[in-house]
Amino acid sequence: MTTDQNNHLKNNGLKKFSVKKGLLLATALMLANSQLVYALPISLGTASPDWNPVASDKLVKLPANIIEKRIQKDFQASAMATRMVELDVDMQDNVTVIKSMLQIIPELEGEAAQNKRFELLQYKSEYLDLLQESHGLHQSALEKKQDLYSSVLDKMRLQSGKINNNESYQIQQAQIAARQRMEKVIHQVDQSLMHLGLEKKSPYTDEYSKNLNQIEKLKMAINQHQTNESPQVNGIDISSEEYLRQLLMAVSTEQSLLDQEALMLSYMAKLVALDAQALEYEMAYGDEESSGFITEASKAASVTTLFYQE
Amino acid sequence: MHNLSKIIITLCLLAITMTSVYAKPNPLFTLENLERERAVFLNNLTTTKLTAYQRDQQGNHIIKRLIDMERMVLRDDRISLSNSVMAKKAFQNYELTFLVHASSESKKAPMAHWLHALNITDEKIYKSQSGAR
Numbered sequence: 001m002t003t004d005q006n007n008h009l010k011n012n013g014l015k016k017f018s019v020k021k022g023l024l025l026a027t028a029l030m031l032a033n034s035q036l037v038y039a040l041p042i043s044l045g046t047a048s049p050d051w052n053p054v055a056s057d058k059l060v061k062l063p064a065n066i067i068e069k070r071i072q073k074d075f076q077a078s079a080m081a082t083r084m085v086e087l088d089v090d091m092q093d094n095v096t097v098i099k100s101m102l103q104i105i106p107e108l109e110g111e112a113a114q115n116k117r118f119e120l121l122q123y124k125s126e127y128l129d130l131l132q133e134s135h136g137l138h139q140s141a142l143e144k145k146q147d148l149y150s151s152v153l154d155k156m157r158l159q160s161g162k163i164n165n166n167e168s169y170q171i172q173q174a175q176i177a178a179r180q181r182m183e184k185v186i187h188q189v190d191q192s193l194m195h196l197g198l199e200k201k202s203p204y205t206d207e208y209s210k211n212l213n214q215i216e217k218l219k220m221a222i223n224q225h226q227t228n229e230s231p232q233v234n235g236i237d238i239s240s241e242e243y244l245r246q247l248l249m250a251v252s253t254e255q256s257l258l259d260q261e262a263l264m265l266s267y268m269a270k271l272v273a274l275d276a277q278a279l280e281y282e283m284a285y286g287d288e289e290s291s292g293f294i295t296e297a298s299k300a301a302s303v304t305t306l307f308y309q310e
Numbered sequence: 311m312h313n314l315s316k317i318i319i320t321l322c323l324l325a326i327t328m329t330s331v332y333a334k335p336n337p338l339f340t341l342e343n344l345e346r347e348r349a350v351f352l353n354n355l356t357t358t359k360l361t362a363y364q365r366d367q368q369g370n371h372i373i374k375r376l377i378d379m380e381r382m383v384l385r386d387d388r389i390s391l392s393n394s395v396m397a398k399k400a401f402q403n404y405e406l407t408f409l410v411h412a413s414s415e416s417k418k419a420p421m422a423h424w425l426h427a428l429n430i431t432d433e434k435i436y437k438s439q440s441g442a443r
Contacts, residue, residue, distance in 0.1 A: 167398070172390035174401035179384040181404065185414045189377055192414060196370045204378040 049137065051078035051144060055151035060159070063227075064240035068247055071148060080137055087134040094127040117279055124272045131265055139258055146251045153244045160241075337388035341400055344379040348409060351376060355421055373410055373420055380408045 053074055059067060075081050101120045108116055163169050193199070238246075336342075351372045354365060383389060389397045400407045405427045413423035425431075 166393075168391050168393040171393065171397050171401060172387075174398070175384065175387075175390045178401050178404050178408065181415075182381065182384050182408060182411045185411050186381075189411055189414045193374060193377065196373065198370060198374050202374060202378050204382070208381075 049079040049083035051075055051080040051141060053144060053148045055148055055155060057155075060152055060155045064243035067152060067240075067244070071145065075141065075145075080141060084134060084137050084141075087130050087137070091127060091130045091134065094123055094130065098123050098127065114279070114283065117275075121272060121276050121279065124268075124275075128265065128269050128272060131268075135258065135261060135265060139255070139262075142251055142255050142258065146248065146255075149244055149248050149251065153241065153248070156241055156244070337386075337392035338394060338396060340379065340382045340386045341389055341397060344376070344383050344407070345400075347372065347376055347379055348407075351409070351420070352424070369421070376410045376420070380411055384408070 051074075053071060059070060062070060098120065101116060101123065105113060105116050105120065190205075351369065354360070354369050354372060357365075360368065383400070389400075405412045406424065409420045409424055412427075413420040416423050416426070418426060
C-alpha cells in the first residue's frame, strides 16, 4: 500500500468520522427539537424579536374596523413582523435548494450520493429550524392579538356599562322620553295658540322648523359617510362589540391551525431524524449488497486452476 | 403627503374648536329660563295687582313663551350632559315642568293642569286659611 493510498484512506476515515459525528449530533438534536416544538411552542415563541401592543384609550375609541387595521399596521412595523418576513424569505430559499437537491440525488452514486444526502439533511434541518422559529413567532403574535382584542373588548364593555349607569345617561334617557312625549302634542299645542288669538309664530318656532330640515339632511349625510359606517360582516352591519368578538374567533381559528402545523413540524423533524439515522447506519455498516459481496478471487473453486497445470 | 396631513390636522382642530364653541359655560341656561318664566306664570295667577282681563292677556303671552322654552329645554342636549339634580328633577316632574305641553295632553288649561297636578281643588282652596306658616 502506498503512502498516497494510506493518506486517502485516513482522509476518508476522518471524513466518515466527522460525518458520522455530525449525523449523530443532528439526530439527537432533531429528536430533542421535535419533542420541544410540540410540547413547548409558547416558550420558544417568546424569542427576542418582540411586539408589545397596548389597548390604549385612544385605540378603544376608534371604530372597530379601524381598530383591526391599526393593530395590523402596528404589528407590521414591529421587529417581530420583520423577523417573520426574513424567515419567510430564508425558508423559500431553503425549499428551492432542497427541491433541486432532491432532483440531483437519484443521479448520483456512492460517496457523492451519500455526501449529497447528508447535505440535504442539513438543509432540511435548517429549514425546520426556520419553520420552528416562524411558527413560534406566529403563535406569539396570535396570543398577543388575542390579549389585545380581549382587553379592547373589556374596555368597551366597561365604558358602555359606565355610560349606562351614569347619572347623565339617566338624565339623557329621561330627556329623550320627555321629548318624544312632547312631539306627540306639538301640533295640538300650536293649534291651541291659534285659539288663544296668538296666530303669529314665534321667531324660535319659525327658524327652528326651517333649520330642522337642513339638520336632518346633514345628519343623513353624516350617517351615510363611509368613515362613519358601522363595521360589516358578510354585508351585514354589526356592532363594534360583535365585530371584536368575530376577530377573536378568527384568532382562535388561526391558533388551532397553528397547532396542526406544530404537529406537522414535529413529524417532519422526526422524519429528518430517521433519515439521518438511516444514513448513519448505512455509513457504519455499509449496504447489505456490498457487505455480502464476494469477489471471484475469494472463491477457491474459481482459482484452483492457478495451482496446477493441465 | 406632508400638506395633506397638515390639512387633516387643521380640519381636526377645526372640529374640536366647533365642539368647544357648542359647549357653553352654563349647560342649564335654557332650563333656568324656563323655570323663571314658569314662576312668572304662576305669579300671574296669584297676584292681586291684575284685573281678570289683564291676567288673561298676560297669561297667554307667557304661555306662548313657555311653549318655546319648553321645546328648547327638551331639545337641548347640554342639559342631560350637565348631570345636575335640577335637570334630573325637571324631567322627573314632566307634568309640572313642561306645563303647557302636559296640559295639552290632559286637555286642560295650563293653570288648571298645574292645580290638578298638585291636587289643589276648589274645595281645598275654600277650606284653606291664610296665616303664617
